[in-house]
């Protein structure tokens with residue numbers, strides 16, 4: 744159960760910026776965290792490190808594949824993580 748892939752869902756941090764995030768209901772005691780989509784697709788779970796936490800944008804960095812993700816904030820608001828793969832429009836939720 745521990746390492747099942749479906750504990751994570753693909754999310755869109757920004758247009759064309761993808762990452763995996765642990766599902767809220769599967770999170771247990773873990774803090775929210777992001778997983779590198781590149782590495783994840785190769786079967787490796789690698790945390791994304793946030794290197795910049797700015798007022799205009801955040802930057803995340805994967806120490807393994809060197810992927811850098813940049814997430815621009817909308818005018819001062821918090822970044823909204825949007826699930827793109829875990830949503831079933833016919834599920835009735």
Ligand SMILES: [Zn+2]
Pocket residue numbers: 779780781782783789805806807808809810
């Ligand atoms: Zn990576």
